[in-house]
Amino acid sequence: MMRTRLIAGNWKMHKTVAEAVEFVNDFRQAMPSSTAIDILLAPPFVSLFAIHQTMTANDRFTLAGQNLHWEKEGAFTGEISGPMLKALGCTFVLVGHSERRQLFGESNADVNNKVNAALEHGLGPIVCIGETLEERDAGKTQAIVKDQLLKGLSGLSAEKVSKITIAYEPVWAIGTGRAATIEQAEEVHTFIRATLTSEWGREVQDVRILYGGSVGPQNAEALFGCAEIDGALIGKACLDPATFAKICSLAVSAST
Template identity: 45%
Template sequence: MSEPRTPVFAANWKMCHGPAETAAFMERFRERHAPRDDATVVVFPPAISLPAFAEARAGRPDLRFGVQDVHAEVEGAYTGAISAAMVPATGATWGLAGHSERRREFGDTDAMVARKLRRLLDAGLRPVLCVGETLEEREAGRLEAVLETQIRAALSALHAEGRARLVYAYEPVWAIGTGRTASPADAAEAHGIVRARLSGFEGCDPPRSVILYGGSVKPANIGQLLAAPGVDGVLVGGASLDPDSWAAICGAGA
């Protein structure tokens, strides 16, 4: 991919901002954030708000968007689900897979995440693989083992061309929505582990792989996090729901 390697600013709105709220958010955000050619800005709205986002970002191709989750199958009797193949019609070009909330609340296993990545790739979307450890796993000294297991399961199921298109998001589960943030040193350590685990997989280019940090990112700490070695951008939850806050984050380093 020819996109700038750093920084990438990604917003995960989770189950917030329906179509009307999306339109109002974008009106304010567009006023606060001017296009910049040295960064990538991606928003992951709820699926119901994808068309509204597409309409609200008209004339601003610098603002990309994607889907928060897709089903592991191409189609079928899966009430309430959407397939990756349905997403491109909305104009979305990115997709999340393996977010800790999907793993915890919906039982997404490593094998299921790998299948979702394949579906996203088959649909021509840019996948973001989320990986990370719980507090219990971290305190037990299992950070490296957890990341290796999650990454190996995903990459082993993909062809070389697919691996080359992946973006990674390290999200310490204990820092998501808790107000606790991994220190820049913590983030650098984990990102180093992720990058090292890519070695040996055909199609992966560890030095150039894009790895985001996610977990209680806010305007007050964005500068420190982006300065941490190996951190190529951020995946933001709560702080991306306010257009002023999100604009401040997306303006970091400009």
């Protein structure tokens, strides 16, 4: 079954509000008009409102938050809730990105709480999982990925899991220029798919599994040629509108 590819750009902590609006205006001119793929932008929180204000019904992209808190509101200085993201036009939210896990100590339990909160407020969680270089060299890739997947989605019904997107991002390939080989990526994606089916059945067969980790125009075409790779979560290469549009165009070509 063909799943619609999703190309998501995670801007991380880049671009002022003015730069964000300029990016979007430039991207509109360069992006493919095809409806064969879904396109997602995840700018910093401070730029969501400005971008949302420029959007029209003709725009071929949607917005995502880079993170959320699991509570609806409260005394959580510096945090952002699901309803806040929803009000800014977000349809998705990143959960458990490796930088959140490594730099800010997010646990699998935190990820699980955030997944539940996202679903409760009508946001599609993009749950990030992946191993470090040390874990891969020790032969622990599948064990780590399975542990993060099952604990992050713990207690969820198949119906809820079917609304989730998984992003496999080997930590050792993020921003390093060292992408996983096509064979490495496909092997882990196949394992994730098998794990999802084993735990939740055929009801979750349409869950999209994205690859993230030094994706660029140079390797996107080969990645999108793999049946088990349903798109990409892109970091550095999404910061230039022309480069991001090129990757989107390659995804369209692979989908038509």
